[in-house]
Amino acid sequence: xxxxxxxxxxxxxxxxxxxxxxxxxxxxxxxxxxxxxxxxxxxxxxxxxxxxxxxxxxxxxxxxxxxxxxxxxxxxxxxxxxxxxxxxxxxxxxxxxxxxxxxxxxxxxxxxxxxxxxxxxxxxxxxxxxxxxxxxxxxxxxxxxxxxxxxxxxxxxxxxxxxxxxxxxxxxxxxxxxxxxxxxxxxxxxxxxxxxx
Amino acid sequence: xxxxxxxxxxxxxxxxxxxxxxxxxxxxxxxxxxxxxxxxxxxxxxxxxxxxxxxxxxxxxxxxxxxxxxxxxxxxxxxxxxxxxxxxxxxxxxxxxxxxxxxxxxxxxxxxxxxxxxxxxxxxxxxxxxxxxxxxxxxxxxxx
Numbered sequence: 001x002x003x004x005x006x007x008x009x010x011x012x013x014x015x016x017x018x019x020x021x022x023x024x025x026x027x028x029x030x031x032x033x034x035x036x037x038x039x040x041x042x043x044x045x046x047x048x049x050x051x052x053x054x055x056x057x058x059x060x061x062x063x064x065x066x067x068x069x070x071x072x073x074x075x076x077x078x079x080x081x082x083x084x085x086x087x088x089x090x091x092x093x094x095x096x097x098x099x100x101x102x103x104x105x106x107x108x109x110x111x112x113x114x115x116x117x118x119x120x121x122x123x124x125x126x127x128x129x130x131x132x133x134x135x136x137x138x139x140x141x142x143x144x145x146x147x148x149x150x151x152x153x154x155x156x157x158x159x160x161x162x163x164x165x166x167x168x169x170x171x172x173x174x175x176x177x178x179x180x181x182x183x184x185x186x187x188x189x190x191x192x193x194x195x196x197x
Numbered sequence: 198x199x200x201x202x203x204x205x206x207x208x209x210x211x212x213x214x215x216x217x218x219x220x221x222x223x224x225x226x227x228x229x230x231x232x233x234x235x236x237x238x239x240x241x242x243x244x245x246x247x248x249x250x251x252x253x254x255x256x257x258x259x260x261x262x263x264x265x266x267x268x269x270x271x272x273x274x275x276x277x278x279x280x281x282x283x284x285x286x287x288x289x290x291x292x293x294x295x296x297x298x299x300x301x302x303x304x305x306x307x308x309x310x311x312x313x314x315x316x317x318x319x320x321x322x323x324x325x326x327x328x329x330x331x332x333x334x335x336x337x338x339x340x341x
Binding site (some may be wrong): 017018019020021022023024025027031032033034035036037038039040041044046051059060061078080081082084085086087088089121122123124125127129142146165167169170171172174195197 | 219222223224225227242243244245260261262263264266268270271272273274288289290291301303305307308316317320322323324325326327328329330331332333334335336337338339340341
């Protein structure tokens, strides 16, 4: 009896053993292949890095075996899974007339496409991200960009968007569209980015 | 049965500070798909707002697509259990931390801004693996 347990228990444990696998997809024009690190579950240190497109890694803690798969694995094995990825967020950039909330004509002309995108997406949410140029202090620009984003969010509500799907955020001068020295006025950098998800 | 689950979710959404609680939204839900939040089981449907700590659960015929506020996208396969254990994201700095536990099943990930912000800021944990996610697109599978 004791001997039987000795044989059976490891077999049962092996049967219950969960296995994990990782498959890295190739990048495309907009998106790099990138990398996923396999970490030691205890220390968090890198055990291996998977950075070759179409690599498959089988992982059990620190034990990793990797091989590169040939052929179009993504479509044949994971077609339905990938089809159920939501559409990539779509971004629109709006510019304003100096010291006003009036959009320049070109941005005004983009609004119908933006609103159509909002309408097209199921479970949509919209992020309004304000950006400033480098005039003024960073703290002030954080406030200014947040305020501008809030004003644009209000404009969207007036255009019929539900307030619960809109989020307004200020990025200050952290993400310049054109690189300038500090304290430089720039019509290009004073903008609002609208991300439709 | 559905009504009983939906109502508390709506009340919660009204009470919570939306900007703080909201980490992403369900965009696609088919078949048996729900969100576990504490003791609540909320039927998954497009537009449902997700919170840190939520668990995405799909049945054998279930699938779910989610977009998070850092632009990370998930597709959950059938028979899957995915815990959104930790999600912090600062909209101003675009930095944060995102830990997902894939207890079972299949998960496709298109990493977003958190993964881009710092090495290992985004992690996926399975019963046998811990992954540090860079700006990549991949599938993780847990089978027994």
